[in-house]
Amino acid sequence: MNEHSMPEPVDPTADASFAILEMVLDAARALVPSDTAEALVQLVPRVEPSSQRLIAAELIKFDLHAAVRQGAARRLEFYWPAFAPYLPADQIPYDLLITEHELRRSAGEEVDWAEYRSRFPDVAGLTAELKGQPHGQALESDGGPRLTVGEQIDDFLLLKLLGQGAFARVYLARQLTMQRLVALKVSQRGSVEPQALSRLDHPNIVRVFDQRIHSTPPLYLLYMEFVPGGTLARCLQALRQHPRSLWSGAHLLRSIDQCLLEAQQAVPEYSSMRSVVQDLPWPETVAWIGIQLAEALDYAHRQGVLHRDVKPANVLLSSEGAPKLVDFNVSSRSTEGEEATYFGGSLAYASPEQLNLALDPLADTSSSSHSAGGRLGPTSDLFSLGVLLWELWQGERPWQVRSIPQDWSQAVRVQLQSRRQPLVPRYPAEAASEHALEKALQYLLQFDPERRPQSGGEAAARLRLAFHPELARRFSPSRTSIGGRVLHWPVWIVAAIFIFLPNVIASRFNYVYNEQRIANEYCRPVSDRAPGTASQRDLPGGPIHPTERTSSNVTSPPTTGTNPPYDPAADQGAGQWAKTCPMLEFFYPLARCVNWIVFPVGIALFFWVILPLESAVSMGRRGQRAPPQRIDGLWNVGIRSAALCAVLWTISGAVFAGAMAWRFPGQFGWADAFHFFISLCLCGGVASVYSYFGMSVYSLLVCYPVVVQPTMQDDAFDARCAQQRHRNLLFLVAAAIIPLAAIGMLMFRQTSDVQSIKSLVLLGVMVTGAGLTVAFTAYQKLNRVLYDYALVLGSSAPEVASSHRPRQPLPLPPG
Incomplete structure (x- = not known):
């Protein structure tokens, strides 16, 4: 040459x-x-x-x-x-x-x-x-030892040279004892790579089986899983032969099939994974690849292993299309002199902190700081993944460096400076899925490590939104959307509407109902009755004590007609019984007293219940990660609101019934007190149901995405989701049973005011039907959004439920 x-x-x-x-x-x-x-x-x-x-x-x-x-x-x-x-x-x-x-x-x-x-x-x-400067080591740089295809070394028969790097060659070999194909990496130096990688068992990481040491000649034989579909770098080369507008999942599979034929491997005749990838638009194909690589990095990071060299050449593709990471650079930094071989192919994918470390090898690598000049961590690998995915999406890397460096150090500095430039895609996003993908990549490519996803799991969750653009809009709502407008209202105001409005309506209804019941059954004057009728409790002279009831002071019930309901406010000409009836005179101040106590207590407890929600939303708006207890408070705000209402209504019912029974021991018996108590409990149950659904819809549909958005992680999501589904079902049943119980109590109530009862029953049926419709709508909405969240946040996502594209990352073959 x-x-x-x-x-x-x-x-x-x-x-x-x-x-x-x-x-x-x-x-x-x-x-x-x-x-x-x-x-x-x-x-x-x-x-x-x-x-x-x-x-x-x-x-x-x-x-x-x-x-x-x-x-x-x-x-x-x-x-x-x-x-x-x-x-x-x-x-x-x-x-x-x-x-x-x-x-x-x-x-x-x-x-x-x-x-x-x-x-x-x-x-x-x-x-x-x-x-x-630190001391380096002498490293072989001739691409590793040359072996002849067809010869046997140790337990391996060499079949084909797959590739070579600066320090090793990789062969396709058959392991004779196991009768399996393996990729055999042959080098003349050992490393910690086998020990570090042999414990990694993930479907998107090439499995390292073991390492053998060959004595003559002295060679290190690292054998691993053979992945026949070629590299992602080769796939990119094949894609660039076609207009970008035509790229799709089918082009990815064509590149894989070509590599399979060259490796004399069979192309799968039928594969559920390939059939779905075949129909994927290119942005979703990129997201699908990115999700799996992000999950692989997340797994490796949790095992304490960083890759440090994520690039298309280090991603292999299976015959099914699944990407697999290979060539983990397990050393913490490249030794001096490796720059030409390491950075020759990897510089464009290096994170800012990697570039800083290359410029200053004495940089503090033990510091806990994650700044661009601090130690390498998981976010460094995720930055490189972002560059890889951007190149896969756009067909070019995110930063095009136009200046020509004169030496390696200058090349590193130029690359580092380019990382601060704004990201502008050459081909702007058009479809909603592309916008979601671009936003996920923007997060990955932040210069400051603290602003990137902090784990591969978070990066995978953001990439999943490319499959669900409608869900992406929920996590980042526009100000003009309903959710965006509600989100910018103070949490206290929205929560007060959902909690207090049902309670105020129920309180007013219960007040009117019990007022009329007392007036009709205990305070109704004879002059207001139909001719020839009288109440056992309301003869002239006031209510009759049970011991005074005789045949001489009780008239016969009417034979025809019904008594009109008693209206205390309209009773002005019959002795003004609304003001002179002892029971009503006691009922009015009692109601005011209970309300003046219960509502302030309820307001105080309301702030206690809403505080975790308000705190979590405030942190989410500032882009801060909410602690688990705050997220717990958000998920539980619905049940806590319902419990708050139920407790206060139950106490109010007990106070009302007990006070009436104590003040009128002869006229207001324990059966009457129980009826009074149950009426308050039923009204409180209705208020609790709708407070629960209102606050659950608000907290989970509007607030939760904002709280989770900074990290896209909720470690307890699966347990919380299952619990929430169970609660939703219980409250839906309660939304039907409680009003029906109230209607049943009205129908079996013994009273002479039949017309009033009929009107109340009819009203109850109408209200029950409308309320049940609202409750069922909220129930369906909550379950639907929980399903959608599970596609992004759940550790075990639901089954695929779409016609032509995955609602979740495609299932992978066993690793």
């Missing part, structure tokens, strides 16, 4: 430069360590001068590593004057000095910094900065 054999890039960008660099390093593997610098310099392609400077520096690093591997630590002077056209001797890059210094240290040499000051006087000022 010579300088004329490398095509000039069409688009001279940093990404293009690194793509060419990878090609150059691939060609250099057969040459390094080179016998002469002149032979090595022939690999520098004819590209932009700044790109040539970058490639020349990385070629020198590559050769330095190869030389150390063979036991000879070279000096930089070996490469001059051959490389002088690209790297003048007085302009040697800073990172080349670090590379030579660290490789010599790793080879056991004593390095004197005075030597560097004398050798490179033009950069002597820089050498003072090198003293704090």
Whole structure:
């Protein structure tokens, strides 16, 4: 290969430069360590001068590593004057000095910094900065040992070379004892990778089986699950051969099928997963892939393993289309000298904190800080995932770096600066699912780690919203929507409407009902009755004590007609019984007294019940994570509101009935007191039911999405959801039974005022029907939204329930 054999890039960008660099390093593997610098310099392609400077520096690093591997630590002077056209001797890059210094240290040499000051006087000022750099290790850089396809090594028969990196080669092999196909990674150095990865068992992570050490020649054989569908990077290459507007899940499967044929693997004839992926629009295909990769990262992070190198080349695709992560970079940082091979392909996907760490290897990696300059954590992997998914969605990476770096350090700085630029998709989102996908990716690609999803589970939940754009609007309602308008009202006001309005209506109804009952049965004057009728309790002279009831003072009941209901307010000409009836005179102040006590107590308890809801909503509006106890309070605000109403009504009923029975022991018997008590309990039951449904609808449909939105996580969602469904059913039954019980009590009530009873029964039936309709509507709405939430937040989502696209991520084959 010579300088004329490398095509000039069409688009001279940093990404293009690194793509060419990878090609150059691939060609250099057969040459390094080179016998002469002149032979090595022939690999520098004819590209932009700044790109040539970058490639020349990385070629020198590559050769330095190869030389150390063979036991000879070279000096930089070996490469001059051959490389002088690209790297003048007085302009040697800073990172080349670090590379030579660290490789010599790793080879056991004593390095004197005075030597560097004398050798490179033009950069002597820089050498003072090198003293704090960490010691590196000599690493093989020739792509790993070469083996012949068809030979057997240990328990493995090599069938095909699948690929190679800077330090290893990967073969398709048959494990003879197990009679299974495996991917065999062959290298000449060991690592902690097998120990770290062998405990990972997830359907979206390539399973590492074990590692063997071969003695002659000394090789490390890491064998893992063989995934035949190719890499996501290859899929992207195939997609770019077609207009982006035509991309779909079918194109993903075509790329996989091509890889299956090349690997001589059968294409599945029927697969439920493939049949659904086939019909997916491209944004939903990207979301589907992202959900599974996010869940895989979440699983790995919970096992204490970071990937640190998430990119399309490290995502394999199964024959079913399921993505699988591979090549976890389990070391906490790349050692000095790995930059050319690691960052040549991974720089564009690195998080800001990875780039900062590359620029300053002495950065504090033990600090708990998650700032862009602090230690690497799960959010770093999630940032890289965001870059990968953006590229998969748009066909290009989120940041297009137009300047050409002159060396590796400058390339890192340019990439770091680009991360602060605003994200603007080249192809704007059109469908609602695309808007949801874009918003999820915007979260993943935040420069500040604290503003990104804090776990893979949260990232997966946000990506699931691409399948449910109507649910995405609930989590981020617009100000013009009903939910958005209600959400901006004070929580106290909305809650007061839902709680106090049913209670005020029920209280007024109960007050009028008992007032008329007392007036009709205890206080009705004879002059208001039909001719020839009299009440046992209401003869002239006042109500009759049971001991005074004789045949001489009781008239016969009427034979025809009915008595009109008594209206105390209209009783002005018959002695003004509304004012002179002792029982009504006692009832009125008693009602006022109870109300003046119960309502203030209810208001105080109302604030106690609503406080967790108000606090959780306030935190959600500020983008803060609500603690579990606040979320518990939100889920329980409906049942607590109902319990508050039920308790206060029950106490009021007991006070009313007990006071009336105590004040009129002869006239107001215990049967009358029980009837009085039950009437209040039934009214309170109705008020409790509608307070429950009102507050549950408000808290779960309007408030809960805002509270959960900052994290998209609710660890106790499944248990809370099951409990809420049970409560919804109980209160729906109560919404039917309580009014029917009241109607039954009216129908079996013994009274001479039949017409009034008929009117009350008719009114009760109408109110019951209307109320039951409202309750059933709220019941259906709550259960529907709980189902929808389960698709995003539940650990065991419901069954797929759509016609042509998944309501949830597709099920995966066993891992």
